[in-house]
Amino acid sequence: MTARRSPADRSPAGRSPSDRSPADRSPARRSSARLSPSRLGPRDVLHVGSAGLRSRPVRVVLSALGIAIGIATMIAVVGISASSKAQLMRQLDQLGTNMLVATPGESMFSGEKVTLPESATGMVGRIEGVEDVGATGLIKESVRRSEKIPEDETGGISVQAATEGLLKTLRGSVASGRWLNAASGRYPAVVLGHVAAARLGIATPGSQVWIGGRYFTVTGILAPLPLAPEIERSALIGWEGAKKHLRFDGHPTSLYERSTDASVAQVRSLMAPTIDPKSPENVLITDPSTALRTKAATEGAFNGLLLGLGGIALLVGGVGVANTMIISVLERRYEIGLRRSMGATRGQIRIQFVTESLMLSALGGLAGIALGSAATGVYAAIGQMPWTVPLWAVGGGFGATLVIGTVAGLYPAVRAARLSPTLALHAA
Structure with a gap:
């Protein structure tokens, strides 16, 4: 005696697996039923990337301080040199050659x-x-x-x-x-x-x-x-x-x-x-004006040394950012495991931590640009010089912070992406 199939044993379309057509049983049909991870939009990337910064403000300030000091040094060196040179050129214009x-x-x-x-x-x-x-x-x-x-x-x-x-x-x-x-x-x-x-x-x-x-x-x-x-x-x-x-x-x-x-x-x-x-x-x-022209041409002869010192400070700040991100990965293993178990891919985890590192460095860069520009303004005001900060110095300094932030966040991001969801949740 053959048992009858109940409606629950049938497919959603009311047909048993044996009644399905060959097209229904094809690999393409079965693969379309698999789940695919949702993509993160720019707003989502900024949201998850800033989550770690919002939860640890003191650490963010201390980590960004190293970047800010390096950028402020570089901006101030270039700005003070440019202001002095602009003052000399103004004198040449007034006194004539x-x-x-x-x-x-x-x-x-x-x-x-x-x-x-x-x-x-x-x-x-x-x-x-x-x-x-x-x-x-x-x-x-x-x-x-x-x-x-x-x-x-x-x-x-x-x-x-x-x-x-x-x-x-x-x-x-x-x-x-x-x-x-x-x-x-x-x-x-x-x-x-x-x-x-x-x-x-x-x-x-x-x-x-x-x-x-x-x-x-x-x-x-x-x-x-x-x-x-x-x-x-x-x-x-x-x-x-x-x-x-x-x-x-x-x-x-x-x-x-x-x-x-x-x-x-x-x-x-x-x-x-x-x-x-x-x-x-x-x-x-x-020609007396030759002395002023020579002085204007040699203005900033020691800028290379001072910019090198600023670059060292910037690298030290980058190491501080990398260290902060590594500690952040270790502290947030449960968060990483939970996100992976809910469907986040390794690429999304990498993007999250690289974005966080970039935002941390960008905050330090903006603060450094402001401090360096302010230092140049004070120097120019005391010496009665025109306040001059070249745009290329501002753009180059901010670009350097983004490069430092990217490099500093790569290793922590890769390390976070490699964490196993089960091990991360178990360790937490």
């Missing part, structure tokens, strides 16, 4: 220092393209606050005669008081460079200083002159006043000229023959 200075050289035959002719200023002023001319003449006297101070205590300050057009040629300005003019230049009046005034302890005009056996009244104090540091350390007296009161011989020792930008090369080639037609080789022509 069209000034030349003529000074006496040494005779090729006697080896003695030659002198420039008294008419050198007028002759250079007649060269085509020259706009302004000024000159100084060194006087063998010392400047002191009073006659009671020994003569050998000069403080590194020189006494020089100066023409009226000198300040305009240098594109300088008077910080306080007035510059020498046709009237004051004939009397015992003196204008101090700002370094000379500081060394003499004079802050305002009206004081008197002792020069050549008599007192001279300070009528002005100059502002800084980056292109003429020798003027900053000088006590300047009018050309005629120096002849009258200090026995100045009238021969200039430095002749400054300003020309149009287009005629700088031509004027440079004509200055020496104009000043000394017989022996032009005895006249030295220099």
